[in-house]
Amino acid sequence: xxxxxxxxxxxxxxxxxxxxxxxxxxxxxxxxxxxxxxxxxxxxxxxxxxxxxxxxxxxxxxxxxxxxxxxxxxxxxxxxxxxxxxxxxxxxxxxxxxxxxxxxxxxxxxxxxxxxxxxxxxxxxxxxxxxxxxxxxxxxxxxxxxxxxxxxxxxxxxxxxxxxxxxxxxxxxxxxxxxxxxxxxxxxxxxxxxxxxxxxxxxxxxxxxxxxxxxxxxxxxxxxxxxxxxxxx
Amino acid sequence: xxxxxxxxxxxxxxxxxxxxxxxxxxxxxxxxxxxxxxxxxxxxxxxxxxxxxxxxxxxxxxxxxxxxxxxxxxxxxxxxxxxxxxxxxxxxxxxxxxxxxxxxxxxxxxxxxxxxxxxxxxxxxxxxxxxxxxxxxxxxxxxxxxxxxxxxxxxxxxxxxxxxxxxxxxxxxxxxxxxxxxxxxxxxxxxxxxxxxxxxxxxxxxxxxxxxxxxxxxxxxxxxxxxxxxxxxxxx
Amino acid sequence: xxxxxxxxxxxxxxxxxxxxxxxxxxxxxxxxxxxxxxxxxxxxxxxxxxxxxxxxxxxxxxxxxxxxxxxxxxxxxxxxxxxxxxxxxxxxxxxxxxxxxxxxxxxxxxxxxxxxxxxxxxxxxxxxxxxxxxxxxxxxxxxxxxxxxxxxxxxxxxxxxxxxxxxxxxxxxxxxxxxxxxxxxxxxxxxxxxxxxxxxxxxxxxxxxxxxxxxxxxxxxxxxxxxxxxxxxx
Numbered sequence: 268x269x270x271x272x273x274x275x276x277x278x279x280x281x282x283x284x285x286x287x288x289x290x291x292x293x294x295x296x297x298x299x300x301x302x303x304x305x306x307x308x309x310x311x312x313x314x315x316x317x318x319x320x321x322x323x324x325x326x327x328x329x330x331x332x333x334x335x336x337x338x339x340x341x342x343x344x345x346x347x348x349x350x351x352x353x354x355x356x357x358x359x360x361x362x363x364x365x366x367x368x369x370x371x372x373x374x375x376x377x378x379x380x381x382x383x384x385x386x387x388x389x390x391x392x393x394x395x396x397x398x399x400x401x402x403x404x405x406x407x408x409x410x411x412x413x414x415x416x417x418x419x420x421x422x423x424x425x426x427x428x429x430x431x432x433x434x435x436x437x438x439x440x441x442x443x444x445x446x447x448x449x450x451x452x453x454x455x456x457x458x459x460x461x462x463x464x465x466x467x468x469x470x471x472x473x474x475x476x477x478x479x480x481x482x483x484x485x486x487x488x489x490x491x492x493x494x495x496x497x498x499x500x
Numbered sequence: 501x502x503x504x505x506x507x508x509x510x511x512x513x514x515x516x517x518x519x520x521x522x523x524x525x526x527x528x529x530x531x532x533x534x535x536x537x538x539x540x541x542x543x544x545x546x547x548x549x550x551x552x553x554x555x556x557x558x559x560x561x562x563x564x565x566x567x568x569x570x571x572x573x574x575x576x577x578x579x580x581x582x583x584x585x586x587x588x589x590x591x592x593x594x595x596x597x598x599x600x601x602x603x604x605x606x607x608x609x610x611x612x613x614x615x616x617x618x619x620x621x622x623x624x625x626x627x628x629x630x631x632x633x634x635x636x637x638x639x640x641x642x643x644x645x646x647x648x649x650x651x652x653x654x655x656x657x658x659x660x661x662x663x664x665x666x667x668x669x670x671x672x673x674x675x676x677x678x679x680x681x682x683x684x685x686x687x688x689x690x691x692x693x694x695x696x697x698x699x700x701x702x703x704x705x706x707x708x709x710x711x712x713x714x715x716x717x718x719x720x721x722x723x724x725x726x727x728x729x730x731x732x733x734x735x736x
Numbered sequence: 737x738x739x740x741x742x743x744x745x746x747x748x749x750x751x752x753x754x755x756x757x758x759x760x761x762x763x764x765x766x767x768x769x770x771x772x773x774x775x776x777x778x779x780x781x782x783x784x785x786x787x788x789x790x791x792x793x794x795x796x797x798x799x800x801x802x803x804x805x806x807x808x809x810x811x812x813x814x815x816x817x818x819x820x821x822x823x824x825x826x827x828x829x830x831x832x833x834x835x836x837x838x839x840x841x842x843x844x845x846x847x848x849x850x851x852x853x854x855x856x857x858x859x860x861x862x863x864x865x866x867x868x869x870x871x872x873x874x875x876x877x878x879x880x881x882x883x884x885x886x887x888x889x890x891x892x893x894x895x896x897x898x899x900x901x902x903x904x905x906x907x908x909x910x911x912x913x914x915x916x917x918x919x920x921x922x923x924x925x926x927x928x929x930x931x932x933x934x935x936x937x938x939x940x941x942x943x944x945x946x947x948x949x950x951x952x953x954x955x956x957x958x959x960x961x962x963x964x965x966x967x968x969x970x
Contacts, residue, residue: 390683401670405748429687520837530824594818602837603809736787
């Protein structure tokens, strides 16, 4: 197993530092919002997590397409890594969203557009993992995984649009803050804006780090499989 | 006996549509004889309607509102039964290989199976609708509703046939199909329920159009996508 | 008719066929022998265009696989140990279906011929799920020769058949092969295969480890030949 490349080691440290910095910024630098006070602060992490989840989602779909074109097992490892990471980040998005929702809207859950779509997305991810689990042959597993990623990736935006057409969201529209009518939406002062972008950057770095680690893990698993086969023969 | 050399030189090639037609004919003929698939789907669908009846305890007014939802939930569940069964037939006796050995484009297999699956689903829906009408004294003979059911079923079956081709080749088989299918057909359920509801309440076409459009867009996109990726699901 | 050079087939990380070379002339009847798990079925599936080679060159009936797979299919007849028949259709309907899928001319007449050949004319209107295994295999052979293919591939067709059914099958195999077709048949029943094939190849450890024409081998030497071939491959 190749040792961690220097870039990755640097990234590890960088990510941790960024995270601490972001944490500090959120609590010390960003101003308190009038109505929601400290609860609003979770918003920075919530949006950043959602953003990272989206990155993973797109990465998985792209990896799926590339695998079908190139048939290189490497892309299958990337696709699986992207799905797993995206899965976790969307869970944290949903949880942080829930924590925010309780004091602000007095409910743990709403069936609004974004939240519902995120949940459906999680179900698709879980279905993906279950699909892979039921297949022995690695080539078939990779092919089917890629096909399902594509089907899932196309259906999610359509799902999002469908729900949006149906319901009016109570999800606060945060950017483009002129419309403050939805409960819980707020105008973002420049320091808040800066904090949010910093949080996005931080979590993107964390995403890349975890993604890299997970891909290495996948490659390691593949090497183990290879060794097992050679041992048996 | 014929001289094999001569015959070898004049190899016939079947048409694409000939193959699609043959597959549809085969599925319908076999089903007509055994009626296993249809009876299973029908009984299951009626049981689901029954369960909803007891589970929801609706009065006449609320039932009218809930009807589209109950209908589509029923179709979605019964649909998986049909999809599973239809593909299992091919897998069990190695017939999928038989189809793959034929000198036709793989997509002919996809379209053939999809159309026969659609036929089965429509037959079940055609039986459930009148029975539901009678049981709950609701008039479901609404041309708009029929159109919605048609569009929704097409989309459902387009994705369902592709996914059942995958599911049937895994260890977990039957159990896996609903898990794979339901999250992906949610747009159909949303649009179909809303559109059905609109038509049953006598709303104007302009109110219902967005949902009809959604169904059409979904159908077109997914038939195209499924057609493109089907090869990867059946070829080794 | 069939040329295979350095065929490699991998399933994920597992290599089943390792640079296999194989050649069959027109009209030969080759028995492909080998222990279970040697890769016989995998190899046959590649020849049948059901599976793609990982590396190597494969040519069947003048076409390169997998690039020209579609062109070969109308010239191939495949019988595996699964019948590839629809239980809820009659014998006749099964042949009709496959006839349509292959675009066979004068289908009705051809079906009559085939039913006659495989000895199932009296059962033509019966559902296939009522057939015994032996009858299903015979019908399967009928299905395979429907488009009059030049190449026939059989994957352990005697599996699950009793003595009588096997004998009947052999008679049919001889007749069908005798029409100038090229046949490759896998088997691990040496006694059966001894009288049918004109050539014997042994697939072991992912390659053809031995090959011998029938007239080069005296009778009762097939077992020795086979054993030696397996021992040599280790």
